Amino acid sequence: MDVYCSNNVLQARRAVEQLRLETELQRIKISAAAAQLVQYCQEHRRADPLLTGINASSNPFRDKKTCVLL
Template sequence: MSSSGSSSLVLAQKAVKQLRLEASVRRIKVSQAAAELKSFCLQNAHRDPLLTGVPSSDNPFRPPKSCVLL
């Protein structure tokens, strides 16, 4: 068998393996996934710094304080 024939066989086997993997994935309806995502977001909203803000003492991106010498 030629090297191009064996490489084609290897590529085909990889493709079949990937297709089998994708076929075995559990699927759910988009409406169910959206409802679960919405529920998750609502349950965790109190911990989301984009919604609640970050205390200035914990914010690593706060502007540096300047030093003033008298």
């Protein structure tokens, strides 16, 4: 058996093992996942800077004051 063939066999075995692991996973329905995501977002909306904005004094990306010469 050459190296190329044994490499293909090894890759196929890894793929089969990965598929076996994935079949054992417990999946939830999309509607349940969506409901959980909405609930999480609602519970944490006060701490979400995309919804509440960032306080100007604590914003690391605010514009630096520059000196303008006229």
